[in-house]
Amino acid sequence: MSSTLTVTAKGQVTLRKDVLRHLGIQPGEKITVEKLPDGRVEVKAARPTGHISDIFGFFKNEEGISLSIDDMNQVIADGWAGKR
Structure with a gap:
């Protein structure tokens, strides 16, 4: 299932609650974004190391x-x- 997000004038994107829930992210937690080939990105919950x-x-x-x-x-x- 895909989701379309809007980029603001400041270049920011807000992830919807259902996406955050899918990632297991709570308010105040961090995510990691990895740049992939062909203009794609991978978004994951940042887990303690x-x-x-x-x-x-x-x-x-x-x-x-x-x-x-x-x-x-x-x-x-x-x-x-x-x-x-």
Whole structure:
């Protein structure tokens, strides 16, 4: 199924909600556009490229010591209370 889009005077194109839904894109997320031969483009949802292991250093204090579950719960509670 194809869709026809209009290019604005600024050279911008707005993707319709059904197209965004098909791509799995939510407001604020990014897309990638790859230029292909013959004037074609490929539009895809930009997916994070990090590794799950990147999160391991996230739950450490300033000294590099891993936080306990109680410490993590306190950080979460402070965040909800607007203290961070």
